[in-house]
Amino acid sequence: MISVDSKCLNLCQVCVKLAPANLQKGTTSVEVKKQPESPEELQALAKAAQVCPVEAIHSTEPFHTP
Numbered sequence: 130m131i132s133v134d135s136k137c138l139n140l141c142q143v144c145v146k147l148a149p150a151n152l153q154k155g156t157t158s159v160e161v162k163k164q165p166e167s168p169e170e171l172q173a174l175a176k177a178a179q180v181c182p183v184e185a186i187h188s189t190e191p192f193h194t195p
């Protein structure tokens with residue numbers, strides 16, 4: 130399960146550009162629009178988590194399946 134914590138600054142929006150199917154701008158932080166349903170969406174979220182400057186994007190499962 131993907132989540133975004135309160136460290137999100139809600140300003141850079143880099144993650145929303147990288148994973149527009151799953152993330153959206155909220156009022157105080159980025160919100161999860163929907164959980165990933167394909168490897169491509171999961172990969173986009175992995176990239177978003179990687180580039181997030183405050184490491185606010187988390188996943189309960191590994192982003193990449195072995």
Ligand code: SF4
Nearest residue numbers: 137138141142144181
């Ligand atoms: S990249 Fe990180 S800090 Fe920037 S909007 Fe997304 S979750 Fe927030």
